[in-house]
Structure formats: structure tokens, C-alpha cells
Amino acid sequence: MINAEKLKLQFPIFNQKTPSGLDLTYLDNGATCHKPQSVIDAISDFYSKGYSTVGRASYWPSSETTVAFREVRKLVTEFINAPSEDEVVFNFGTTDGINKIANTFLRPRLSAGDEVITTEMEHHANLLPWQQLCIEKGAKLSILPILDTGDLDYESFETLLNDRVKFVALTAVSNALGVKNDLKRICAIARKKNIPVFIDAAQSVSHDEVDVQDIDCDFLVFSGHKIYGPTGVGVLYAKKKWLDAMMPLSYGGGIVKEVQLQESTFVDGVARHEGGTPNIAGVLGLGAAIRFVQSIGMHEIHSYLMDITDYAKTKLNEMDGIKVLGNPVHQAPTLSFVMDGVHPHDLSTFLNEKGICIRAGHHCAQPLMKKLKVPATTRMSLAIYNTKADIDKLIEVLKETQAFLS
Amino acid sequence: MINAEKLKLQFPIFNQKTPSGLDLTYLDNGATCHKPQSVIDAISDFYSKGYSTVGRASYWPSSETTVAFREVRKLVTEFINAPSEDEVVFNFGTTDGINKIANTFLRPRLSAGDEVITTEMEHHANLLPWQQLCIEKGAKLSILPILDTGDLDYESFETLLNDRVKFVALTAVSNALGVKNDLKRICAIARKKNIPVFIDAAQSVSHDEVDVQDIDCDFLVFSGHKIYGPTGVGVLYAKKKWLDAMMPLSYGGGIVKEVQLQESTFVDGVARHEGGTPNIAGVLGLGAAIRFVQSIGMHEIHSYLMDITDYAKTKLNEMDGIKVLGNPVHQAPTLSFVMDGVHPHDLSTFLNEKGICIRAGHHCAQPLMKKLKVPATTRMSLAIYNTKADIDKLIEVLKETQAFLS
Amino acid sequence: MNDRIKALYRSHILVNAKDESHQGKLENATHVLEAYNPMCGDKYTLYIKLEGDKISKASFEGFGCAISKASTAVLSKQLEGKSLKEMKPLVEMFFELVNEDSDQSPESLTDNEDLLAFAAAREFPERKTCATLSWGELEKLV
Amino acid sequence: MNDRIKALYRSHILVNAKDESHQGKLENATHVLEAYNPMCGDKYTLYIKLEGDKISKASFEGFGCAISKASTAVLSKQLEGKSLKEMKPLVEMFFELVNEDSDQSPESLTDNEDLLAFAAAREFPERKTCATLSWGELEKLV
Numbered sequence A, B: 001m002i003n004a005e006k007l008k009l010q011f012p013i014f015n016q017k018t019p020s021g022l023d024l025t026y027l028d029n030g031a032t033c034h035k036p037q038s039v040i041d042a043i044s045d046f047y048s049k050g051y052s053t054v055g056r057a058s059y060w061p062s063s064e065t066t067v068a069f070r071e072v073r074k075l076v077t078e079f080i081n082a083p084s085e086d087e088v089v090f091n092f093g094t095t096d097g098i099n100k101i102a103n104t105f106l107r108p109r110l111s112a113g114d115e116v117i118t119t120e121m122e123h124h125a126n127l128l129p130w131q132q133l134c135i136e137k138g139a140k141l142s143i144l145p146i147l148d149t150g151d152l153d154y155e156s157f158e159t160l161l162n163d164r165v166k167f168v169a170l171t172a173v174s175n176a177l178g179v180k181n182d183l184k185r186i187c188a189i190a191r192k193k194n195i196p197v198f199i200d201a202a203q204s205v206s207h208d209e210v211d212v213q214d215i216d217c218d219f220l221v222f223s224g225h226k227i228y229g230p231t232g233v234g235v236l237y238a239k240k241k242w243l244d245a246m247m248p249l250s251y252g253g254g255i256v257k258e259v260q261l262q263e264s265t266f267v268d269g270v271a272r273h274e275g276g277t278p279n280i281a282g283v284l285g286l287g288a289a290i291r292f293v294q295s296i297g298m299h300e301i302h303s304y305l306m307d308i309t310d311y312a313k314t315k316l317n318e319m320d321g322i323k324v325l326g327n328p329v330h331q332a333p334t335l336s337f338v339m340d341g342v343h344p345h346d347l348s349t350f351l352n353e354k355g356i357c358i359r360a361g362h363h364c365a366q367p368l369m370k371k372l373k374v375p376a377t378t379r380m381s382l383a384i385y386n387t388k389a390d391i392d393k394l395i396e397v398l399k400e401t402q403a404f405l406s
Numbered sequence C, D: 001m002n003d004r005i006k007a008l009y010r011s012h013i014l015v016n017a018k019d020e021s022h023q024g025k026l027e028n029a030t031h032v033l034e035a036y037n038p039m040c041g042d043k044y045t046l047y048i049k050l051e052g053d054k055i056s057k058a059s060f061e062g063f064g065c066a067i068s069k070a071s072t073a074v075l076s077k078q079l080e081g082k083s084l085k086e087m088k089p090l091v092e093m094f095f096e097l098v099n100e101d102s103d104q105s106p107e108s109l110t111d112n113e114d115l116l117a118f119a120a121a122r123e124f125p126e127r128k129t130c131a132t133l134s135w136g137e138l139e140k141l142v
Ligand SMILES: Cc1ncc(COP(=O)(O)O)c(C=O)c1O
Pocket: A252, A253, A276, A277, A278, B030, B031, B093, B094, B095, B096, B123, B125, B126, B171, B173, B174, B175, B200, B202, B203, B223, B225
């Protein structure tokens, strides 16, 4: 069983008061997570003790950096259970990964009249690239709707999946409602028609096991900063057949066999897709973050977070004038709610005044807000340093605010 | 006058021996530079004391991060003398910036039969994106050749610049030969025909003043890691008229006015082009790096490096069996050379054995190597922590190696 | 944020957000401004009726958070009886009031408590856009 | 890298790189392999003449650094008199020899000093590709 208070000691941000002298109650982990000391140290040790570029130079410390970089690739490969290290590409984040797949994989494969399916609950990052590409190509963007519970309308999926569909993109977990999707189900249906499926795992990777072979997806991306790692680093998993068939995701140094002025040939494997100097410190920090997660155990993290999420949901539902949005079959540790008569932005400002970091807004999911008929929601999203005491504090301040504002 | 030995104390990497117990003599600054303590601290302080996402949340520490992030934008704006902060976009590096401009700016503006000009001395990062786009579009890539000195053949430029030319891309400094280009001259000629000019400043930004208004370029990019800053962060300068006319460089969170399922509108200004969570720690680290450079003074840095580069060039030229490649009008602190009868890779291995980090290879400039008729060169590139003593050591070990190998 | 302003924020902003005296459509308006914040969906329509060079009446419709609503209500009140020219320095003062980089104290800028309450936005950069939503639209006019 | 291997590297690799005994084109080769490292431009053509199931002759042409040249020269020598089948364990051993993650000491793998010298590549991951350039091509054949 996880001892969150003890784990919290590993996160230096919590060993201090806010500038207003309050304890920091951080409930915006869906946006980004704080970093344990081991991640911070991995970065500063790299810069202080062995900094260099990776893969191209034969001197110390570059030789050492190259080894350490490769070890993180191995670690990530195991972490997501990819069949091989040749399917794990480092990039700069989820948004970066999605845009690159849209540009490099889908653009040359999409024609007028084709269709792409995404869902009604996507973060803008997993909607706009496909939407804009469809507009550019004269293709159709089909939207898999959600039910009143927030769950995907799986039944509709088979209907949408006609022969013109060339690509399916969906999120593992809704960042706004915390709905957890049945990825295996979607992939199994799409597989029957040989349609590649792209998974945005930004919101699931920190608390739920990712097994790309079990899911059987074609692509999957996530950001380091959402799993206790650094900013500016991300992972793209793609099946080898796609990586080898695609043009490089980014043209730059380190990806070529032979360059001539008018034409070039490119290497195979992940090197093909990692043009330019990667975020080396970011990759090493991500390695430390994954080791940190593994030291606790994904299974333990998952059950702990489910436990406190249930607790939070119950407490919120017990309050008058508070409505938790969505009630999915599988709930991730993210809950959106609204308070009668109080605008989410005002609510969050009052909570923030008490040291509670919580998010108000459309959560980069405007179409979902429209569907829910709210301009915005207040969202809490939990990580392993959160405790039931944090939730009690939230509930207490929600009550104070309610008394004061309404 | 710069005291490099004293400055070096600010770089923790040099306060230690290599694993073989040697002093580190780092002469591969063209690949990447080491980091002063202030940059390392900026990153770890951010993660330890005030980490959060930027721009979207109303709580501490996000409010503080947003202010700090904006201050770096202001700093960079002044540093490159951009007319306004609205023209300075953060991204993930030079390669990232070039690819994005190719994808988002040039792709929709290039048609079959059009022409793009680049030069014979480009790094693959500033050749491949344009080359591959020309292939995709059936456009022509024209190559501005170099003279025997390594200098651009400026006279040919006017001839190449016919009415079909839609874009010109060139580097500020050749990463392989250290040739410094006359950017103002190129831009002035292109300006007469209203053709946008793109500058790859990766190799000049750390030692030469960048003044985008004086150069009068349309686009300019550089990487943080080449100016004593972190990996995974870069800057893209672009004229406001282009930033406003372009579609977003990356589709994601934070760039929209209104998103509907089938169409969207985007905000103006730099926010339009910074979709997704940026490399926040990287941007703050870049800020510290620029402050570090400013604390010394770009003018001082430039004259110091020119001084030790001249010294190195003289010493190398004095050696028998060593040939320095190129002899440009303006030399940046990068020198490529070959040793008679010794392959550059073997040479660098021997130098590396003595703690000298120096690069052998094609330096991601295969077409230039072909032009020079060498498979590879050995390259030294200097930064402010280098001294004449480093160069003396290099020369000494070069002589030893020569005696031993040939 | 000093305690006085905090208190003002809590009292005046909430009161002004609930004040319905200037809400509603103005049928014979001479100017209609749209203020929209895409980030949070707040949306107001501001109606201004100019008679001669004086604003005889102003009102607004729309929805949003307490800060944007209160600032729009306060703006509507401030508009009445003034010329557009007279509004210019007031708008400038308001932007200074919410500017966290300002070297002028809120109290040195105004003693109108309805306005002063918005100085709290100096502490909430993200809420500044709420406070200035409608004022920013007006700025384009004056 | 222990001193003995360092010494071997310095002596044997340089000697083998300069050894011209196996250089040159083989007119009546039964197998011709191309080994190319795009990263550094090193390029070798390896000629093998199989008579029955034994290799009667092997030679190479091309250019590159001392390590790749020496390893290609050593490979050519090793090929002669062996069957392709016999080469398989030797190639595997060679990859183990240069593998920096190996838990077997170089000396436990071979006592042939020409080969042993390449264990130095364990210290230079980037040079490993030089050492294995031609061996990698041969691996595809055996
Ligand atoms: C001239 C030039 N352009 C582009 C690049 C690529 O920079 P990065 O690898 O930081 O994207 C480099 C660095 O290797 C360079 O020297």
C-alpha cells in the first residue's frame, strides 16, 4: 500500500510553503505533475558531470551519454511493452508526436473522400491536427460520440468504420472527464479492417499500465512531463512496419545514409525519425521518472489512485449544489464538476487563494464542453502525492466558497 | 578582456577529471556547449521550487511561471533585436524550427516549377527539409555554390534569383568550415525581389551578435543547447506578417479561439504557434544562458574567440602534413582540418584518448565533403571556456599522433 | 495583494457581478461591441448610445465569470454621461490598475472602490484577461 | 580498457590496416559483399572465392579508417581455408568481443591477438560500427 505522505517527501516542491505561507495542495496533475528529486538530479547531474551530445561523437562523455540514452530507450520499451527498441522514438511531447504523425504518416495517405475517425472527447491536440488535415485534403472527419455517462458510444463505432476510413485516433483517457476508454475494443474492431489506430496516452501513462501489444494499437504517444518527468520530451511508439515505411518525422542530422544535393537516402530504425539534437537531458530525466514509477509499481499506483478518486467522487456527490460531470464505467483519477450559480473561474480563484491548485476552463476540449452544455468546468486530477487529506481540504474550501459566493 | 580560466570555474563539468583521470579539453562546441552553473540552477530551481505549467492556470506557481516565461521571451527579443515579442516563438530546436517552417510556411506556398535556393555548405538540417519539399512539389532546389576559400559565391546569387524563386534558406556560419556568411548582402538582394530569406543561426548565435532587423531576414532559428543553454529548446524568429499569415506551426492546446468539430479559428500572435506544453524548463534555462552571455558581453566573447581562433589557425598551418580546409574572408571559431595519411576517425580516437573532445566525420554536411573531396574532416570548434593552452595541447597531441600513426 | 484590495475584490466584484441595473439589450444603441474570450468562453455584448458627443446610456448582455461580468457592469456605469474622448484616459488608467508590472500603486490611480477592486488582478495574471475583456473592446473605439 | 588491449589496439590494428596482403580485387570471386557506413563514408568490397564448401581465397578493396580497414583485413585472412558454416561461430564471437555489454572477458573469447585488439571497441561505442562493418555484411551470408 502506498504511503503518499512519505512519497511526497521525495518531491521538493512540497517541502515548502507557497508565497502566501500556505501548504501547497496540488490537484492539477492532468496538466502536469511535479518532479521527484531523482528526476531533478538526473538532469543536473547530466549537465554537471557528463554533458555531451549523443550518438555521434567518440569521446567521453559522449560515449557515456549514448549508452545512458540507449538505456532509457530500453526502459521505455519495457515500460510500454513494445516488441522492440526499434519502435520507440523520442520526441518533444504528445502534441509534437500527434502533429508529426499527421504530417508524415497520414498526409501522404489521405485523399479527398477518405475518412478519419476521432471522438467527441478529444483534447484539442488530438483533434485539430486531424481536423485541419481533413480540411486540407477534402477528407471527412467522423466523430465517435459519447453517451450521457461520458463513455464512448462503442456501438456506433462499427457503423462509422466504413471502407473509406483510413485512420482512427482516440485518447486513452479523457483529460476533462476522466473517462477511461476501452482501447482494446476499438483496436480489435479496426484491426479487422486493417485500419491503423492512434492512441493519445497523455492522460493514462502516469497511472495506468500501457501495453502496446495487448492494446494492439499502431501508434501511441505520451509526454514526459505528465509522468513526473521533464518538460519538452515525449515518446512515440509506432509499429515497425510504419516507421520503416514513413518518411522521416523530422529532417535533420543523424538520419541519413547518403545526402546528395538533389536527393537523399535515410537510415532505417528509430534513428530515421530522430533528426536533430534530441532533448537529451529530457530523455535522461524521463528515464529517472520511469524508474521512480517502477520503484513504486504501476499496479500499486493505480489502485491507490482509484481508491482516493472514489473517495473524492463520493464526497463531491454528497455536496449539495455540486455536480460531477460524467459517470463512466471506468473512471481515471480526474473529476470535472460544476457548482450551481458559481462560474468555474471564480471557483478556482477562491480555491487558489487557499493554496489549492485546481483547473477551471474548457480543458482544451471545447467540443466536449459544448456537448455537456457548460462553458467550462472545474477539474481536479490526482497523482501519487495526493491524499485523502487533500480531498478533505478541497471539500472544506468548496463549502466555504459556496457559502460565500452563492 | 575575457579571463577564460576564471569563466571555466562556472562550468561544473570542468571541475573534475575524465574517467581516465585526464583534464577535459572540450573542442566540440559546434556540436553542443557545456552549461554554466546558473543554467543548471535555473532548471533545478524551477522543478524544485516553483514548477507548473505556463499560461493557463491561475494558481501559484503557474502565475509565477507565466511571468518568468514571458520575461525570457522579452530577453530573447532584445537579444536578437526583434521588433517585438510577438515575433519570437519558442520551439524545440533548430531542426524543429526548420522543419516547421518547411511544413507550415513553405509547403502551401510552393508549386511545381517554383524554385528554392540554398547553399552548398548547409548542415543537413537546413538542406533536407527544403530538398524533400521540392521533390514532393516538383519544385527545383537551386544550390548557391562556394568558392575555393569556402566563401559563398555571392556573384552567382543574383543569377540564381530568378522570378520562380519562392524562398531562400542559408546558414549564418558553416558548421563544418566556420565560414561566416554575409547575411545582409543576401537579404538585401532577395529583398529587392520580395523573396523571404530564412537564416539558420545555430552556429553563430553563441559568438556573434544576431540583429534580425539589421540582417533584415524573414525567419531565423537557433537551438538553446548551442548557446550554453538546455537541450530540447529553440527559438524561431519570424516577421509578424508571416506569423499571422501562417497556419499554426503545431496544432494543440492554447492556440485556439474557437474549436468546433469540423472547423476551428486560431488566436493571433506567438500563442498561435506554440501549441502544446512547451519545454518550460528549457525556456527558463535558455533565459539563464542568455543572461550568462550578456554578463560577459557578446562583443567581448566575439573578440576573444576570434583571437584564439587566429592563434589555432596559425599553429595548425605551421604544422607539416596538416591542412586547414577553407580560408574564408570571415572565419568563425570553427576549423576543419585533415592530416596526411591519417583518417579523421583514427585521429579523433587518438585525441580522445588524451581527453581532447574533437569531432571527426562529415559534420552532417555530406555535399560539402563531396565538394571538398574528403570523406570526412577533423573539426575543432571553440567556446568561451577554451584557452590558448587548450590549443597548445591539441597541437602537441596532434604531433604525437602524427609521429605514431604515419 | 494588500488586505484592503482583497476585501474590495471579495465585496465589490461580487456585488457588481450581481448588479442587474445595466444588463439588457439597448434597442437604439449607436455602438454595439462584442467582447469574447476564447480561452474561457466569456462573451458580452456592450451597447452604447451616443447623443451628441455624450453617452446617454450603456448596457450589456452576456455571460462569464464574476470578474468579467463585474468589470463589464462597472464599465457600463462609467460610460454613462461621458464622451468617448473622456473615456480614453479612464480606459488607460484601468489597464494600469490591473498591470502587475506597474510602478504606480492602485490607490494613487483611483479612489473609486468599484474600480480599485480590480487591482486584485495584479495578483492573478490569468484573471487579468477577465477584468479587461470589455475594456479592451472599448479601447479600440476610443 | 586494460593496458594490454590498448597496446594491442595500437600495434595490431595499425599493422593490419597497413597490411596489403589481402587487398585487391578477386576476379573469379563467387561472392562479392559491399560494406558501407553512411555515417563516415567508409566503404569496402569483400571478395570471396568458394571452392567446394571451403573458401580458397578472400580479399578486399576500399577505404576507411584504420579500424574498419584492419578489421576487414583480419576478416579476409580468417576466411581463407574455412567453410561458411565454420565462419558463423567466429563472427558471433567477434560481435561478442566488441560488445561493451558482454559479461565475457575478451581473453576468455579468443587468444588470437589480431582479433583481441578489437576488444578495444568496447570502450568506443562509436568505433564499434567501424570494427564490425565488414563482419556485419558477412554475418548476413553465414
Ligand atoms: C548549422 C547547423 N544547423 C542546424 C543544426 C541542428 O541543430 P539541432 O541539432 O540543435 O536541431 C546544427 C547543429 O548540429 C548546425 O550546426
